[in-house]
Amino acid sequence: MENIAPALLDWFYKNRRILPFREDPTPYHVWLSEVMLQQTRVSAVLPYYERFLAALPDIPALAACDEEKLHKLWEGLGYYSRVRNLQKAAKIVCEQYGGQLPADYAALRALPGIGDYTAGAIASISFGIPVPAVDGNVLRVFSRLYNDPGVITDPKVKKAFTARVMEHQPPEKAGDYNQALMELGALVCVPNGAPLCDVCPLAGLCQARAAGTTAVLPQKAKPKPRKVLPVTVALVESPAGFLVQQRPAKGLLAGLWQPLLWESEHLLQAEVLARLAALGVDTGTAVPEALPAAKHIFSHIEWLLSGVALTVPEQAAPAGCVWASREELRTTYTLPGAFAAYKDRMLG
The missing domain is CATH 1.10.340.30 (Hypothetical protein; domain 2)
Known part of the structure; x- marks a missing residue:
């Protein structure tokens, strides 16, 4: 030795x-x-x-x-x-x-x-x-x-x-x-x-x-259990693209873009429609479609994702949001891997 x-x-x-x-x-x-x-x-x-x-x-x-x-x-x-x-x-x-x-x-x-x-x-x-x-x-x-x-x-x-x-x-x-x-x-x-x-x-x-x-070997300390959070996602699509919002400048996924979502909550479809209306989104006669459940593991948090997809009439984006075309989602706006289960649908 x-x-x-x-x-x-x-x-x-x-x-x-x-x-x-x-x-x-x-x-x-x-x-x-x-x-x-x-x-x-x-x-x-x-x-x-x-x-x-x-x-x-x-x-x-x-x-x-x-x-x-x-x-x-x-x-x-x-x-x-x-x-x-x-x-x-x-x-x-x-x-x-x-x-x-x-x-x-x-x-x-x-x-x-x-x-x-x-x-x-x-x-x-x-x-x-x-x-x-x-x-x-x-x-x-x-x-x-x-x-x-x-x-x-x-x-x-x-x-x-x-x-x-x-x-x-x-x-x-x-x-x-x-x-x-x-x-x-x-x-x-x-x-x-x-x-x-x-x-x-x-x-x-x-x-x-x-x-x-x-x-x-080697011996490692036992990892701390992750905090498990329910997350409801809304994939809102119009002729202008998908409605996305930028996350805060600090914290988890800081500054990246995401579909509309509500953390720490699993919402029913009617509740999602009510939340969208409160944001000023005109859902028209849209019939929500359930998204497949998904999971994403961060180092200290585990997201359990569910939600809906719906198509709405053309309209202005609510404050803090933009309509992003599929091309813009591919080339400009960064969607983190947490939404991998829904990316194929969004990118086309």
Whole structure:
């Protein structure tokens, strides 16, 4: 266990995935990729990464981007606070660092949306600075490598694991070493199902493998139960398109667009019609059609969606709402994934 780096790096150079942000690891590229990869699979991220860079090729372009366009580029990735923090940080980088990320871990860490791991990834991969980049993959590898039952969500345990990571890091290859650990956790020492110990370069050193405890490691704190909220959706369509409203600038799905809805309530069709009338929507002789029930899980809340669809006469939109055509919904207005069950109907 004295020095795991040689075997790990040899495995990495032979088996690493060819990814665009590895082939061109400029600071902006690494930063963008790491933010996109938070809670999102690599295969899902790649098309978004390419599209985002094509539209916003550098940090000044990101800083200057219109918010609606920014949300549309991110549409489908979820966790939109990530992209809002990206832009906040980009503006600071333009104001304070001439549009280039600073080659300094502490300065990176101080930017909005950049935590210990992301700062470490940028600093080590793009600038070669010998600092740790410890994500869930790395914690899992070290939990098994040392057969350590510590709860990895405990800050003290994570700090101790990080110290172990640094004991083995070759300073001259900090970025490759950090990436190798992440890659080992993603491809071999996997989170769901049995680890692929037969192809692991560290199998002979792994204490959990020797003890037969890989299946119960790493240990995590039990997640808090999510709050379950009923939500009633109204898909109101007219010749001008669908009636959508923008969510508040702060809070859940901040600044994104949605069909008319009422949170924390399951409303009957007659109640929906009454609510629409109170908003000033002329429903005419519309006969509501029940929408299929759906569920969307956020990190801390679970929405149970139901509602109605109805077609109404052409009219002005109520205050705070707009009529959005299918083309505008495809190109301009950002509908979050919470409404995935109804998007096909709205986009046509």
